[in-house]
Amino acid sequence: MKKHRTPEQWQALVDQQHASGLSAPQFCKQESIGYASFCHWRKRLSGPSAKESAGSGDASFLDLSSLMGTSQTSGPGWNIVLSLGNGVELRLSQNG
Template structure:
């Protein structure tokens, strides 16, 4: 049975491993933790550039209201292309 841990719980485990005299693999075996999961979380917790807004799977939002323009003369002529990877694109258009 898999146990789902919080970020705080993973941080405690990483800190415990660092404070122990065990290698990561030995620690994981002793604590019945998946070694790959432990290494993944250790990397995520030690790398400040890896946060929830960059690729963690959590949804993010981008306010596109600034693209709408404020003057009547500019009109609603927006065109948005989202590149989803693997050659897949989502195109949104509004031309008057």
């Protein structure tokens, strides 16, 4: 029968594994924890903490006005590449 754990319990297990010096597979075997579940929760809990992600749903803006100046060597305009992950990029450019 599967044991259902809270995120706090998973965090405690992740911390215990880290402090134990055991590899994740060794720790899971010792504690009778499913390795795939442990890895899932370790990854999930390694994201930004609640404190760091507070307000992360809010839009934020980058002022690009400093990029609008004209340079004698490169000419007016800008070129921006946003890496969105998984090889996806958003390219923004303006010339002239």
